[in-house]
Amino acid sequence: MQKSKLKSMIRLVVLATALGVGIEHVSAQPAIIAKFDPASEMSLSGIVTYVDWKNPRAHVFVNVTDGSTLTNWAVELESPLILKGSGWNEASVKPGDRVDVKGLRARNGSRQLWSETMTVAGKPVFTLKDLKPATPARSEPAPRGSDGKVILGSAEGYWGFPSEHALVEDGVNVPMDRYGQLTELGDAAKVAPMQPWALALYAHRQERSLQDDPMFINCKPPGGPRQYQSDLGIKFVEDKVNERIFILMGSGNRNYRIIYMDGREKVGSVTGDDDNPLYYGRALGKWEGDTLVVNTKGFNEDFWLTNGGLPHTNKLELTERFTRSDMNTLQYQVTLTDAGAYTRPWNASWTMQWVAGQEVPTFFCQDNRP
């Protein structure tokens, strides 16, 4: 890794701590450093002119006076969804308020600033709370239906807050942030057994600070295992009459994945097959004891396989195992086979946490594109 890049990373960590980013809060947006430069910290004071309370991120526009010159700055904040969860709303600051802001300036030199808080009359506004639910001291057994099968989902909650935010081969430990940005670019080859072209492409995406992520610049769905690595979570809806399981996404514009449980063949459906590949592929599931095992093929090549930018091809096949090991824990294990991009099949696994009593959050990227 280049020294300058390493220094930038260190500065980001230091600055993030200073800004209070150190707490665990949900994230479903593009990497901050994709747009804002960690090495370009700045402060401004001015008068609020407008509050744009839309996904994927809220903006507060501020008029700043410097001598006889008046300029308007856009202060970018977290998603309204996250801000609302932290107790704020679009009236928390109003046009006419005088605000002080500290943050990171946009890489392209435009008058945009990333910040996670601002002060009005000396009081902090838009500070973020830790939204992750506390882990219960005692874990209850996984709930079961009248047929004795483990219930993966119910109306009273959803699965979120994954223990990993990017796909990494089991047994490999490489430091990266919650967006999948490696701390050391030199670790890229350790992440997964990539073919040379795939490794070079992954490194290229990393070097560009993940700014080309199609999930954010084009609002594409979180295909493949990525759907299970968003804090905004997922929800299982089991339709036993029609023998299928729906997975609703909290991120990715609230689209859904269908797992067919009726033993159908792998081809011949208008919802996707080898001739009509999809973001979520064609998924066929079955129960093995308390574990839902899902085999999926038929992916298109229009998305990144994971936060951080691992590539894949249309040869990708996933074998996923979902196990609700107790009331609050979902074990997710996936075997990835893709002879187009990887040198051998490989495994990754993580857990998701049950968020009781809440609906899966609604997040629409295209409300206000970055």
Next chain:
Amino acid sequence: MKSTIIKTGLLAAALSLSLTAIAQEGHPMKGSWIGEWKGNQKLGDFVLLVLDWDGSKISGVINPGTDNLNITEATLNPDDWSLHIEAGGYEMDGKIEKLELPARSVVGTWKGPEGASGALEIVRQ
């Protein structure tokens, strides 16, 4: 003459699509590419490549439907994203530019029969 009309039609159709290049986050060479091999007096300046990746090699055809030059050799060096293609007595050498874009390009040179050569520029559609 007929061949030129067909090629011109293909080019026009392809150019009309080029503003909305289809996303391709997999192998960087996979897909259709349109551009020019300038100075090609035998086949004309416009060129169309359709390329695929099977996990171990790049395959495809140059000017499908008209010249049908099957690619016999194609290699991509990911160290510098340089490309080499051989088909029907022609060779192309170039480098990928703007790798991160769906409408990425390859810029380089071509060589053909009887010492013909020139500049190459193709853009992924």
